[in-house]
Amino acid sequence: MHYLQFKRFIMTNIDLSYFLEIVKYPIITDKATRLIEENQYSFFVDPKANKSVIKKAIEYIFDVQVIKVNTFHPPKKRRTLSKFIGYKPHYKRAIVKLDASNSINLFPNE
DSSP: OOTTTTGGGOOOSOOTHHHHHHEEEEOOSHHHHHHHTTTEEEEEEOTTOOHHHHHHHHHHHHOOOEEEEEEEOOOOOEEEETTEEEEOOOOEEEEEEEOTTOOOOSSOOO
16 A cells, blocks of 8 residues: 555654543443443544554554444434524534553542
């Protein structure tokens, strides 16, 4: 494969603060907490980020080793408020599977 054909996937000279902007916040739902027991964590991420960038961002932010990344674009949901019609904000969900020896502490003990 010629590297110029896949130039958009090559990450060169990326500012590390870009990784902090990709991952918005973790998802805390019933399904997400069940997935934590299987060492899988769910995050809302930037809709334009691809799987390789999400993987590098999670590894940089939490200092863990990521095995697999699954992403999901839910459909737009229509919302009405009296006579105004709009849509909920668009987001992308990423489910990240970590190595068995790594974990992320989302619920710190205080």
